[in-house]
Amino acid sequence: MASLSTTFILLLVTVSASVSAALSASVIEDLKSLKPPHDFNTTILKNCQHNPSLRYCSSSPMDLDEIFKSTIVASHLCNESKNPNCVESFPKIDLQNDPKMAPLYLSFNFFWKYCPLSILAIDLSNNSLRSNFPVDVLQCTQIQALDMSHNNLFGDVPIDSFSPLTNLTLLNLSYNHFSESKISDIPFFKRFNSSSFLHSGLLPDGKKFRIKAVLLLVGFPIFVILMVCCLGWLCFRRPDFLPRMLRPKHRFTPAMLKAATNRFSKKNLMGKSESVDIYQGTLRDGADVRIEIYRGERHPTLIEECKILVQ
Known part of the structure; x- marks a missing residue:
C-alpha cells in the first residue's frame, strides 16, 4: 500500500x-x-x-x-x-x-x-x-x-x-x-x-408482520361469524337468494312475500273482503303469484287446504 x-x-x-x-x-x-x-x-x-x-x-x-x-x-x-x-x-x-x-x-x-x-x-x-x-x-x-x-x-x-x-x-x-x-x-x-x-x-418489517397476524387472527373469526349470519338470514328469511339447487321447495317466507308485493302496497292489492286480502306479486325468479291473506278463525283449516294443494 x-x-x-x-x-x-x-x-x-x-x-x-x-x-x-x-x-x-x-x-x-x-x-x-x-x-x-x-x-x-x-x-x-x-x-x-x-x-x-x-x-x-x-x-x-x-x-x-x-x-x-x-x-x-x-x-x-x-x-x-x-x-x-x-x-x-x-x-x-x-x-x-x-x-x-x-x-x-x-x-x-x-x-x-x-x-x-x-x-x-x-x-x-x-x-x-x-x-x-x-x-x-x-x-x-x-x-x-x-x-x-x-x-x-x-x-x-x-x-x-x-x-x-x-x-x-x-x-x-x-x-x-x-x-x-x-x-x-x-x-x-x-x-x-x-x-x-x-x-x-x-428486510421484512416485523411490525407489519405483527399487524397482519393480528388482523388475520381477529378478522378471520369475524368474517366467519358474518358469513354464518348472512347464510342464516338467507335460509330463514330470503331463501330465494340461494342457488336454485339449495332452495327449499314450496317455501315462502314473510320477507319473500313482502318483497314480491312491494311491501304489500295498495297498487298490488287485487281484492279485499272481511276475511281475506288478495295481492298480486312477482317472485325474485320472475314467477307471477297471487297471495291471499286470511284473517279470523280459518287458520287451521287453511293450513290443511294448502297441504292438499301442494300435494
Missing part, C-alpha cells in the same frame, strides 16, 4: 505543477475545460510500469482526459474528506452530512472508474440522496467499509455488484427506501447483521 500511495502522489504532484488553480470548487464544476499537461502521458506510463495494479493501467486504449480528470477530482475529494495528511494518504471518502457536495462527486463516473486503491472506506451517510443505488461507488472493490445510511435511496440494490467487494466488513444501508429483497438468503450479505439494514426496506 505504501508504494501505491507513492505512485499516486507522483501523479498528483505532476498534475498540480501544471494546474495549480485546479484546487478550487469552481474548477471541479467545470472539468470539461481542463486538459492534461503535455507530459501527462509519460507520467501515466511510468506509474503503470512502477505499479501495474493501478486501475487505469488495465484500460486499453487509455483515456487520458478521463484519467486526468479523475486525479483532479481525487485531489479535491481528498481535501473534502477531512483527511489531515491528504497528500500522503487517501484512506477514506468522508462526505457525511454534506448534501451539497456528495451528489456532485457521485456524478463523476470517471472518478469511480479509476478509484484510487488507497481508499478503504466510503461514508456518504446523512445526505438526503434521492436516487437509485449509486452503483458506480462499488467499482472501489478494495473498500472495507461503506455507509450509505440515512438517505432517500430507492429501487433495487445491485446485489451482484457487491460480490467483488471481498474485503467489505462494514456495511450500513439503513434508513432508505429500497425494494424488499431476500438479501438474507445471499451468502455475501450473511456476514452482516440486521443492524446494517434497519428501516431500509430490504
Whole structure:
C-alpha cells in the first residue's frame, strides 16, 4: 500500500505543477475545460510500469482526459474528506452530512472508474440522496467499509455488484427506501447483521408482520361469524337468494312475500273482503303469484287446504 500511495502522489504532484488553480470548487464544476499537461502521458506510463495494479493501467486504449480528470477530482475529494495528511494518504471518502457536495462527486463516473486503491472506506451517510443505488461507488472493490445510511435511496440494490467487494466488513444501508429483497438468503450479505439494514426496506418489517397476524387472527373469526349470519338470514328469511339447487321447495317466507308485493302496497292489492286480502306479486325468479291473506278463525283449516294443494 505504501508504494501505491507513492505512485499516486507522483501523479498528483505532476498534475498540480501544471494546474495549480485546479484546487478550487469552481474548477471541479467545470472539468470539461481542463486538459492534461503535455507530459501527462509519460507520467501515466511510468506509474503503470512502477505499479501495474493501478486501475487505469488495465484500460486499453487509455483515456487520458478521463484519467486526468479523475486525479483532479481525487485531489479535491481528498481535501473534502477531512483527511489531515491528504497528500500522503487517501484512506477514506468522508462526505457525511454534506448534501451539497456528495451528489456532485457521485456524478463523476470517471472518478469511480479509476478509484484510487488507497481508499478503504466510503461514508456518504446523512445526505438526503434521492436516487437509485449509486452503483458506480462499488467499482472501489478494495473498500472495507461503506455507509450509505440515512438517505432517500430507492429501487433495487445491485446485489451482484457487491460480490467483488471481498474485503467489505462494514456495511450500513439503513434508513432508505429500497425494494424488499431476500438479501438474507445471499451468502455475501450473511456476514452482516440486521443492524446494517434497519428501516431500509430490504428486510421484512416485523411490525407489519405483527399487524397482519393480528388482523388475520381477529378478522378471520369475524368474517366467519358474518358469513354464518348472512347464510342464516338467507335460509330463514330470503331463501330465494340461494342457488336454485339449495332452495327449499314450496317455501315462502314473510320477507319473500313482502318483497314480491312491494311491501304489500295498495297498487298490488287485487281484492279485499272481511276475511281475506288478495295481492298480486312477482317472485325474485320472475314467477307471477297471487297471495291471499286470511284473517279470523280459518287458520287451521287453511293450513290443511294448502297441504292438499301442494300435494
